[in-house]
Amino acid sequence: MIPPVANPDPTDPILRVGGLTVSFATDRDPVTAIRDVSFDVNPGEILSIVGESGSGKTVSLLSILGLTDPRTTTTSGSVIFKGKRILELPDREMRRIRGREIALISQDPMTALTPVYTIGMQIAEQIRAHQSISRRGARKRAVELLGEVGLPNPSEMVDRFPHQLSGGMRQRAVIAMALSCNPALLVADEPTTALDVTVQAQVLDLLRRLRKDFGSSIILITHDMGVVGEMADRVLVMYAGRVVESGTAEQIFDDPWHPYTWGLLASIPPLRGPRPERLASISGTPPTPANLPPGCAFAPRCRFRFEPCSNPPPRYKDDGHTALCFIPPEDRPRLRATVLGGERSAA
Numbered sequence: 001m002i003p004p005v006a007n008p009d010p011t012d013p014i015l016r017v018g019g020l021t022v023s024f025a026t027d028r029d030p031v032t033a034i035r036d037v038s039f040d041v042n043p044g045e046i047l048s049i050v051g052e053s054g055s056g057k058t059v060s061l062l063s064i065l066g067l068t069d070p071r072t073t074t075t076s077g078s079v080i081f082k083g084k085r086i087l088e089l090p091d092r093e094m095r096r097i098r099g100r101e102i103a104l105i106s107q108d109p110m111t112a113l114t115p116v117y118t119i120g121m122q123i124a125e126q127i128r129a130h131q132s133i134s135r136r137g138a139r140k141r142a143v144e145l146l147g148e149v150g151l152p153n154p155s156e157m158v159d160r161f162p163h164q165l166s167g168g169m170r171q172r173a174v175i176a177m178a179l180s181c182n183p184a185l186l187v188a189d190e191p192t193t194a195l196d197v198t199v200q201a202q203v204l205d206l207l208r209r210l211r212k213d214f215g216s217s218i219i220l221i222t223h224d225m226g227v228v229g230e231m232a233d234r235v236l237v238m239y240a241g242r243v244v245e246s247g248t249a250e251q252i253f254d255d256p257w258h259p260y261t262w263g264l265l266a267s268i269p270p271l272r273g274p275r276p277e278r279l280a281s282i283s284g285t286p287p288t289p290a291n292l293p294p295g296c297a298f299a300p301r302c303r304f305r306f307e308p309c310s311n312p313p314p315r316y317k318d319d320g321h322t323a324l325c326f327i328p329p330e331d332r333p334r335l336r337a338t339v340l341g342g343e344r345s346a347a
């Protein structure tokens, strides 16, 4: 028996993640890729998880959904979805929740689609796996969903194979599939990274509409602060497997506390013109879980490091805003201005 948690209230967070820590077995010692990650997702909220490649975004998400390989992965901490501790659920029940209540959109739409079946068959199959509905009914619903995600000529698209669609169309088909069960929570892992800028904007619009029309909560993973700025209500900034800063979008954009966040903000790509390949304002690359420096993991790349940074940093907290950094609050505005200019409010 899974111990019940307090009765769910409609205004309670739909998802509560507490102290999530994930380690992988390797040829040598086990490595800890995620350390003490905690956050809530409220009903109808868009939470963005942002960080460079390798910061632990995907591993966090897969562990929350129970999709890591139990033979090589050790997970601790609690994940409470709608009042239920889901990490302890039997596989069968977890699969039901994943299909019906939590939908996943991954970075590469091809991984979600089977090449040998038509788009329509795959969406209909998904619908029928969770709902008793006739084959014809499911197909009709698939056509409707393809229309809802803005695919042109849905009644024709439904009979196409994945390779007959463009990247943007495939991603829409995957989103249609994810929507087929009206999920309470949609988890999108870099859903627009493979798409060009115009299609990216359309897919982001679609996600926003989904929240508006169905009240779905969304976890949107991205490495692009520009996307965060357009979409997020709340933001988690991850670095080397930890949440280094978290807060409302307003707190993160108007009064960012962590030097890593400053770097991410300084590297928001220009609206026009080519996107820079690397983060202009943060030199070096992130550590791997096997090579974490002692103390603050960001210190080796941080222009503002000082002696204390060789120790584990404290977590400053104020009004739901948190940061894992030694820089005292009164010094932040002055240091930040050297990266971002002084126009931000220091509120």
Ligand SMILES: Nc1ncnc2c1ncn2[C@@H]1O[C@H](COP(=O)(O)OP(=O)(O)O)[C@@H](O)[C@H]1O
Pocket (backbone or CB within 6 Å): 024, 026, 033, 051, 052, 053, 054, 055, 056, 057, 058, 059, 060, 287, 288, 289
């Ligand atoms: N199965 C695994 N075994 C060992 N290390 C892994 C495994 N999966 C991911 N990692 C490591 O965990 C870290 C975080 O990866 P990931 O969550 O995929 O980053 P992100 O999604 O932020 O780009 C990376 O350093 C990655 O190499």
Ligand SMILES: [Mg+2]
Pocket (backbone or CB within 6 Å): 057, 058, 059, 189
């Ligand atoms: Mg990833």
